[in-house]
Amino acid sequence: MVDFIDYEQTEPRQRATAVSSDDVHIKLDDWSVVGQSTVHDYGEDWVTYGRETAVHRALNQRKNEFTNLQPCRVLCVTWNVNGQLPSEDLDTLLSVDDRPADVICVGFQELDLSPETLLLMNDSSKELMWMEKMKAGLPKGVSYKLLKHIRLVGILLVVYVRESMISRVSEVYIGSVSTGIMGMLGNKGGVSIKFNIDMTTISIVNSHLAAHQEMVERRNQDYRDIFTKMRFDNDEANTLKNCDIVVWIGDLNYRVSEDEITGEEIRALAEKWEIGPLLRFDQLREQRNKHLVFEEFVEDTINFMPTYKYNPGTDKFDTSEKCRTPAWCDRILWKSNTVLKCEDYRSHPIHKLSDHKPVSAVLLVQTRVVDVQKKQLVLDEILKDLDRIANDSLPQAALNRTELNFDGVKYLEAQEQPITLQNTGTDLFEFEFIPKLEDRSICAPWLRIEPQKGVVDPGNVMIINFTVYIDNRALKTIGPDRKLDEILVLHLVNGKDYFISVSGYLVQTSFGRKITDLVRIPDPIRRQNLLVDIEQSPDEVKVDEESPVALNIPKELWRIVDYLYQHALFEEELFAVRGSPMDIGAVRDAIDTDGPIQVSSIHSVAESLILFLDSFPDPVIPYEHYPVCLEYCTHFANSKRALRNMDFSHRNVFKYICAFLREILSHSERNRSNAKFLSQVFGDVLLKPQLPEAGNVAKSTSKKRSLFVYQFLTNDYDE
């Protein structure tokens, strides 16, 4: 708890400011309920630093560390003026204290009882007069500014602030709640002005609650309505609840209960100044003791006579026909989350124009003032903490390795290596492989990653498998150096990226080589079972365009076809049944090393032939001749002419394959082969478009491709 700062110590400095009361400006315009609240930028300072709600909250929690408390004297006055004109001077109400207040809040009720005011809520000339009177009655020697005023029919609230303090005031808002008939007419209800002094939020409420002895519950309800329904600046979040200090003044209309004591007895006690006994029957005290109204509010001890009801112009209690019982209708209460001291609580019987006496209280409140330098230090600490929390909560992971080496990858032979991704943090994280810059896919076609994304719980390990598999599609993306090189970006969502390098090389193979290269290589393309590192690879066979052409067709093609010729001429369903991967590997090794072909199924060799033909970077019918061949697919003479224009080796391969297929067809009564099927299969292998074709186009060109081949299977062809 913060100790109360003695006002005396700081007062002299403030008192030194003496300015003429002419500096008090009063706004004399529309007095209706809807008003423009005022704003200034002090709050910005607080807000600007708090870019994030977290910073704002942390600063708020630690505000004691960078704020000092400064005393502020608030004079609150409430008076039911019974619709009278201000015939009395008000310095006897507003300037009675030795020490002029810093803030003066004046609340009137029944300021104007004229029917027009009640029904039309128009300007009130009486208000104007009362404002002038107040201005004249403010303490002399101190300059005040009218901070704000608000009127709801006859309920007027005016707040003045010392001019020298104005720079410390911000966030000025107004609000009102009508509790009169149907909640519409404002003859009963409350108005409020809310403002900050330094960092402390203060609301003053002036209310006029329901009248009459028996209407206690109605008054309680009026209080609750005003407290809960009050909104400032039409903002649902801006209520009386989030104020540091609420001072509630007004004609609360609570009477002295006549349940246990008669009106005559009350009047008799009052006339004898027997305040104590009478207060025992004060309805407000009763209701508050039962926690039915003004919970959490505090009221100072009443040492003054009942303020109601007097014969106007006198200090005599009501002698009219109604003969109202004396009561303390006019009250001042407050609730505060800091220490608040009430210096004086009194009535002002000298004022006689109304049937009520004014009541006032001098409250010593404490406002929070920011020490800018201290605040900066606290802010720096908070930001550092928040950064630390943010950085600590980033996903934390460990990879068992970031480099994968695939040495000696063989065509069509998958190799797999795992990486383990461990969550070493305290929260689960998501990971995903992301494409690099403009790349669409996350890795090269020869690499497969499983899984590509996922979630890892704290302490858990995810095994990510990397599989290198080189098929004909992947072959086309591998350079002549046969190097495999790829960097993958493994991204932890909301965190760091890891780079995973995958490298290796493809074992030398005839698959995927150009026909024009293969016919220049008379030796086996690879020495048997030699799997040495590519850098010193002695199996590299250098080929250039200048080398002499040694062979009519690639020897590997000859090996495969020759094998089929010897073993498969009578085989049914050739090229329709798939082989086994192991056999295909064996065929690959056999033709690459010039070893014997040993397979379990003849169909593996047949499939190897298809794969081999399909692997050429430039198809058997070269891309540049493809359009012409399609055009002539039903014109054999032209087709032959087209063929003559092709490269010698390509033409030879085409002729060789066709001759072989015709040989198969010549045994069709045994192997049940037919030219249509074979030309379909080989049409799509021997002829290929350079760019992928759309589905419907591909269908018609496929037919043309097979027609082109068909001609050569059904006609003898000799140049």
Add this chain to the structure above:
Amino acid sequence: MSGRPRQNGPAQAKALQFKLVLLGESAVGKSSLVLRFVKGQFHEYQETTIGAAFLTQTVTVDGVTVKFEIWDTAGQERYHSLAPMYYRGAQAAIIVYDITNRDTFERAKSWVKELDRQARKDIVIALAGNKFDLSNKRMVEVEEGSAYAQEHNLIFMETSAKTGDNVSNVFVEIAKMLPKVEPKPNNNGQTVRIDDNQEAQNGGGPGCCSKN
């Protein structure tokens, strides 16, 4: 009336947030600079960064807080092609070299050229000659770094992640150069609007905004 920002609720001002990337040859001390700046630590044998580490750090400059999203990239040449993923869109870059290794200074220069070509036009670049603590083994004179920086309009500082010298200064200097979208509210020019004559003359009635 509803157009005016609320002032006593939670802060709604947007964070000043900037993406900052560290570039430079391998082993010049990029990660060490970040570690020193963010956590105040130094490891003699800092692990090689294989990827791009991400951290955040806030600095306050002239009362304005600036939050950096720091991407500390791998310096090895083999990862060079991935760097644009990180400097693309960055508002700030620190290009680091090692004052005891001339090659790293040359590499730093080529980073400057690459950023000139490929990065945002308004990127704020700082050139940091790191390992100032080893200045007895210096191979790049401070004048040389400074002159190059001046010529290319870069912030320049020699730093030591080991001793902490100038480390946060680099970030602070960058923060100063970055555009502050939100103007700093004037602390001294506090004015309060009150009901006064001027407003009355303007016919400021209910609902009439007094900000004019």
